[in-house]
Amino acid sequence: MGMTKPVILTGLRANNDLHIGNYLGALLPLIDLAKAKGEDYQINLFVPDLHSFTTPIDHGQLQRNIYDNLRVYVAAGLPLDNPNVHIYRQSFIPAHSELTWILDCFTGMGEMARMTQYKDKSTKLSEDRISVGLFNYPVLMAADILLYRASYVPVGDDQSQHVEFARDIATRLNNQFGELFTVPKPVKEQHTFFGKDQGLRIRDLGDPTKKMSKSDETGKGVIFMTDAPDVARKKIMSATTDSLSGIGYDYATQPGVSNLLDLLTLLSGRTHDDVLQEYQGAAQYGPLKAAVADAVVAFLTDFQQRLQSVDGSVIEAKLLTSEATMREQAENVLSAVQSAVGLRP
Ligand code: ADP
Ligand code: TRP
Numbered sequence: 001m002g003m004t005k006p007v008i009l010t011g012l013r014a015n016n017d018l019h020i021g022n023y024l025g026a027l028l029p030l031i032d033l034a035k036a037k038g039e040d041y042q043i044n045l046f047v048p049d050l051h052s053f054t055t056p057i058d059h060g061q062l063q064r065n066i067y068d069n070l071r072v073y074v075a076a077g078l079p080l081d082n083p084n085v086h087i088y089r090q091s092f093i094p095a096h097s098e099l100t101w102i103l104d105c106f107t108g109m110g111e112m113a114r115m116t117q118y119k120d121k122s123t124k125l126s127e128d129r130i131s132v133g134l135f136n137y138p139v140l141m142a143a144d145i146l147l148y149r150a151s152y153v154p155v156g157d158d159q160s161q162h163v164e165f166a167r168d169i170a171t172r173l174n175n176q177f178g179e180l181f182t183v184p185k186p187v188k189e190q191h192t193f194f195g196k197d198q199g200l201r202i203r204d205l206g207d208p209t210k211k212m213s214k215s216d217e218t219g220k221g222v223i224f225m226t227d228a229p230d231v232a233r234k235k236i237m238s239a240t241t242d243s244l245s246g247i248g249y250d251y252a253t254q255p256g257v258s259n260l261l262d263l264l265t266l267l268s269g270r271t272h273d274d275v276l277q278e279y280q281g282a283a284q285y286g287p288l289k290a291a292v293a294d295a296v297v298a299f300l301t302d303f304q305q306r307l308q309s310v311d312g313s314v315i316e317a318k319l320l321t322s323e324a325t326m327r328e329q330a331e332n333v334l335s336a337v338q339s340a341v342g343l344r345p
Helices: 021-039 059-075 095-104 107-111 116-121 131-147 156-178 187-193 228-238 255-268 272-279 287-309 312-340
Strands: 007-010 042-047 086-089 150-152
Touching: 007 021, 021 042, 021 059, 021 255, 042 059, 059 086, 059 255, 059 287, 059 312, 086 312, 095 131, 095 312, 107 116, 107 131, 116 131, 116 156, 131 156, 156 187, 156 312, 228 287, 255 272, 255 287
Parallel strands: 007 042, 007 150, 042 086
Antiparallel strands: none
16 A cells, blocks of 8 residues: 555535535545645545435436536646646446445434434425435445545535444444544644634525525526625625624624624635724625625635636546556455455454
């Protein structure tokens, strides 16, 4: 195996267009590191295509979505010319499915049933539309992480529990069978590594008690990376705030306004304190909304220009080389597991 670098890994489901929550929560932390410290780490940004239909999708759109997402990765700044950076499609590496089955047999039903995201998503569906895949997708996600010995997994706040599960199952098998897996770093330590004090959860603009999600059918409260800038501006200007008498940063009482303050901080590159100093206590919400709208428009305009010029053939070539290398890495870990559980001599 030779010298190994610590691995940073994340994936974003290709079930719809990506939005600024996905970008800020998962994509940007990884890409920033790839740009700043790409020599010191192995960086895996993959498309979890098998995760795409844990909830029903239009399967005729899936291929398009997969490539659209890959183009977003590149336009967001992922340096494909760095040999430490890898892009790949999960289903092209059979070890993901194979390890998932083995891990399934060491996972408790109760453990999966307690996952907050499962509880949230399953209450929205009738009993026979809740797939077994939705139920055990954290196991597939654990396989995604453990097959590459990833230490750091940048995800939004909603996925932290699943990363904790990956740690649990890795530790469980290591205890039973010896050091099979690299246990990912504790979520707290990961936040520190990515320079944050907590996981990020951008809120839906219409209902700021919910997270912004691409699974949201109406798309009204979601800023997609491909939204026309003037459409995005309108979504920000009509964001739900509250009927309190001024701007305050407190998600319990003013989630809408707090969300806008965070968006401004993240998209303008200003510090949180600096933004608060300008807006906290102000009586009118209009100027804050206008500033956020300007920041979103500037961000999208620049991003979409880069998206236009992404070269599809470069992606195709990189997929082929990455998938070959990743298949080898994943199979190494898988065969160690197969031997440990007695499937191989
Ligand atoms: P969605 O819920 O929009 O379908 P995914 O579940 O595919 O998105 O999430 C892809 C990544 O983006 C995950 O790491 C997830 O935690 C992150 N993410 C999703 N929504 C948000 C959000 N509103 N704020 C921050 N991060 C988010
Ligand atoms: N489950 C994640 C989501 O729905 C996507 C994902 C799949 C992922 N496998 C992963 C994220 C491995 C990080 C690491 O958002």
